Amino acid sequence: MVTAPSLTEQVRRAARQEQFLEVLSAEEATRRFRAALDLAPLEAETVGLAEALHRVVAQGIAAAADAPPFDRSSVDGFALRAADTAGATEASPRRLRLNGEVLACGTAPAIEVLPGTATAIATGGVIPRGADAVVMIEHTELEEGGGAAIALRRAAAPGQFIGFAGSDIARGEALLRAGTTITSREIGMLAAAGHATVPVVRRPRVAILSTGDELVPPGTTPLPPGAIPDSNAAILAAAVAEHGGEPLPLGIFRDDEAVLEQAVRRALETADLVVMSGGTSKGAGDVSHRIIGRLGPPGVLAHGVALKPGKPLCLAAVGRKPLVVLPGFPTSAVFTFHEFVVPVIRALAGLPPRAETTLEASLAIRTPSELGRTEYVMVSLSETADGEGLTAWPLGKGSGSVTAFSQADGFFAIPALAQGAEAGMPVQVRLIGEARLPELSIIGSHCVGLDDVLEVLAEQGIRARTLAVGSLGGLAAARRGECDLAPAHLLDAKTGLYNTPWLEAGLRLVPGWRRIQGVVFRPGDARFEGLDGAEAIRRAAADPACLLVNRNAGSGTRILLDGLLGGARPPGYPNQPKSHNAVATAVAQGRADWGMAIGTVARAYGLGFLPIADEHYDFFVPEARLERPALQAFLAALESDAVRERLRVLGFTPA
Numbered sequence: 001m002v003t004a005p006s007l008t009e010q011v012r013r014a015a016r017q018e019q020f021l022e023v024l025s026a027e028e029a030t031r032r033f034r035a036a037l038d039l040a041p042l043e044a045e046t047v048g049l050a051e052a053l054h055r056v057v058a059q060g061i062a063a064a065a066d067a068p069p070f071d072r073s074s075v076d077g078f079a080l081r082a083a084d085t086a087g088a089t090e091a092s093p094r095r096l097r098l099n100g101e102v103l104a105c106g107t108a109p110a111i112e113v114l115p116g117t118a119t120a121i122a123t124g125g126v127i128p129r130g131a132d133a134v135v136m137i138e139h140t141e142l143e144e145g146g147g148a149a150i151a152l153r154r155a156a157a158p159g160q161f162i163g164f165a166g167s168d169i170a171r172g173e174a175l176l177r178a179g180t181t182i183t184s185r186e187i188g189m190l191a192a193a194g195h196a197t198v199p200v201v202r203r204p205r206v207a208i209l210s211t212g213d214e215l216v217p218p219g220t221t222p223l224p225p226g227a228i229p230d231s232n233a234a235i236l237a238a239a240v241a242e243h244g245g246e247p248l249p250l251g252i253f254r255d256d257e258a259v260l261e262q263a264v265r266r267a268l269e270t271a272d273l274v275v276m277s278g279g280t281s282k283g284a285g286d287v288s289h290r291i292i293g294r295l296g297p298p299g300v301l302a303h304g305v306a307l308k309p310g311k312p313l314c315l316a317a318v319g320r321k322p323l324v325v326l327p328g329f330p331t332s333a334v335f336t337f338h339e340f341v342v343p344v345i346r347a348l349a350g351l352p353p354r355a356e357t358t359l360e361a362s363l364a365i366r367t368p369s370e371l372g373r374t375e376y377v378m379v380s381l382s383e384t385a386d387g388e389g390l391t392a393w394p395l396g397k398g399s400g401s402v403t404a405f406s407q408a409d410g411f412f413a414i415p416a417l418a419q420g421a422e423a424g425m426p427v428q429v430r431l432i433g434e435a436r437l438p439e440l441s442i443i444g445s446h447c448v449g450l451d452d453v454l455e456v457l458a459e460q461g462i463r464a465r466t467l468a469v470g471s472l473g474g475l476a477a478a479r480r481g482e483c484d485l486a487p488a489h490l491l492d493a494k495t496g497l498y499n500t501p502w503l504e505a506g507l508r509l510v511p512g513w514r515r516i517q518g519v520v521f522r523p524g525d526a527r528f529e530g531l532d533g534a535e536a537i538r539r540a541a542a543d544p545a546c547l548l549v550n551r552n553a554g555s556g557t558r559i560l561l562d563g564l565l566g567g568a569r570p571p572g573y574p575n576q577p578k579s580h581n582a583v584a585t586a587v588a589q590g591r592a593d594w595g596m597a598i599g600t601v602a603r604a605y606g607l608g609f610l611p612i613a614d615e616h617y618d619f620f621v622p623e624a625r626l627e628r629p630a631l632q633a634f635l636a637a638l639e640s641d642a643v644r645e646r647l648r649v650l651g652f653t654p655a
């Protein structure tokens with residue numbers, strides 16, 4: 001009898017089909033990598049206090065001097081012998097003769113305070129020999145007439161208003177312990193306790209190489225066709241510095257084995273750790289991992305890890321030196337860097353393992369995942385309706401995204417043997433950096449006009465976050481009370497009304513603005529030029545050579561377009577990007593001939609435009625949230641002349 005292979009067997013078979021050396025679990029890959037390395041902190045070096053910020057103390061440091069260095073007065077007044085003031089009262093004041101010196105800060109006393117005398121002293125002045133207390137100037141009276149003297153009407157306690165030498169920290173006392181990260185506070189202590197320099201752990205030097213024929217330095221304009229800005233090197237260099245390393249950015253290398261091998265050999269000579277990105281998968285140009293075998297033992301320790309993002313990760317060592325090839329995809333590169341490389345950098349830098357915070361949240365939407373790989377899903381967090389819990393919204397941008405890791409609050413894992421996670425499931429979200437929930441949470445349809453309103457709020461110091469999940473997704477979030485505002489432009493085909501048919505108990509509809517949706521096409525295209533919008537759509541839908549770029553399901557634009565197509569599925573229909581801009585770019589670049597977008601975007605891309613619908617872009621607001629200050633500020637901004645003018649310039653009309 002033939003039985004279906006078990007799930008585990010299916011996963012093992014899938015792994016065997018990979019060309020990778022062996023697809024390992026993340027734990028096993030980490031174990032092999034760490035076992036091959038020397039993870040002790042690097043040797044010490046001495047730096048001046050001005051360079052000591054964020055460095056790690058290499059060995060325990062004792063105070064080199066007393067602080068304060070001498071007994072000193074903590075008030076402006078008179079240094080005297082406490083015994084001379086015993087029994088002083090309103091009725092029987094004590095009279096003390098003044099010595100002929102004034103102890104300003106920095107003045108060494110010359111006259112001993114003998115019984116029956118006092119010396120004028122400033123805050124911080126050196127306590128003179130003989131004195132054991134200080135009285136405040138306002139508790140004394142200057143005696144008129146018979147020579148310089150003061151009268152006191154209350155007794156002083158021995159030691160009062162004296163800061164004794166070494167009472168803050170005494171010479172030889174432990175000041176800083178090994179492993180302490182130096183902040184401004186430690187620098188202050190070092191300076192006060194007699195140190196001008198400090199022994200710190202040498203920062204691990206991390207060489208960063210980007211590989212790929214398509215890569216160009218950030219900011220290259222115009223971008224050559226097919227070129228991609230090298231964002232990995234930029235984010236990796238900054239992340240190296242954030243975790244105590246010294247980045248050595250070596251630049252961009254073409255997919256040329258000989259050149260790359262030479263560069264990596266040189267990097268291994270100067271750096272403590274070498275990080276490459278790109279070229280570790282299976283394409284013909286994927287050469288990075290191939291050269292490692294020639295650099296010396298032990299070589300590749302893991303190539304292929306059962307996780308997503310990051311499957312093609314390659315961990316290696318040459319001697320005891322770590323060498324890592326990160327996947328080229330930006331989210332995969334930075335995610336695997338943080339999981340596998342950051343702990344190594346921190347260990348070499350003498351830093352403790354990074355503190356990790358995990359919060360429980362409820363998953364907002366069903367999230368599919370690939371069987372056989374632990375999938376890490378980048379999420380944004382929002383507060384639940386009662387304000388007591390959190391909802392996790394998958395960013396849904398994939399490994400190639402350059403924004404997912406940077407914009408996510410954190411991530412949760414879907415186990416290798418699951419094919420997804422269900423909406424409403426509790427998930428453990430590990431935070432990336434510090435998650436700061438925004439004051440204003442906006443979930444729904446995005447419009448360029450919204451950015452202008454939010455700009456005004458930002459000027460008032462109110463942080464907003466927008467999650468573009470389409471009009472229907474936003475409406476669902478508003479119904480659950482999980483956002484402050486759900487922007488929507490939903491057309492009800494039956495009534496021809498926008499948004500109001502979706503209104504229900506517990507929700508308000510705040511009018512936003514009107515915008516013109518229409519057909520976008522390249523100027524001069526005779527198939528569209530001069531036609532009425534609806535007629536143009538009918539003709540385009542019937543022309544097999546005319547390629548559409550559609551919109552994502554759940555977006556208001558898609559609902560509008562589907563209504564106009566009346567069930568037709570013209571060529572290009574499956575191409576469903578998520579924004580007006582993506583539609584305009586596809587048409588401008590000739591990858592499609594037409595699509596539906598708002599007039600403002602059509603103008604920005606220099607496209608032809610046939611108006612179709614004057615639609616309402618409004619905001620669903622959960623009533624329970626109406627009183628929140630950030631929401632009130634948003635509503636006020638919406639009404640303001642400044643915002644109305646900005647919207648008008650963009651081509652929107654007030655609702």
Ligand SMILES: Nc1nc2c(c(=O)[nH]1)N[C@H]1C(S)=C(S)[C@@H](COP(=O)(O)OP(=O)(O)OC[C@H]3O[C@@H](n4cnc5c(N)ncnc54)[C@H](O)[C@@H]3O)O[C@H]1N2
Pocket residue numbers: 210211212214215228229230231232233277278279280281282283286309310311312326327328329330332399400
């Ligand atoms: N046939 C297969 N193709 C791919 C597989 C596979 O198993 N079979 N794995 C996919 C996975 S998973 C990943 S992750 C990527 C990683 O591929 P590489 O590490 O070889 O990366 P490249 O091909 O060089 O580049 C991928 C992608 O990333 C962009 N990139 C590269 N470097 C940078 C950089 N420094 N800054 C910004 N962007 C960069 C590059 O332009 C590509 O778009 O492979 C899948 N393919």
Ligand code: MOO
Pocket residue numbers: 307308309310311312327329332399400
């Ligand atoms: O493993 Mo790759 O990182 O999915 O994108």
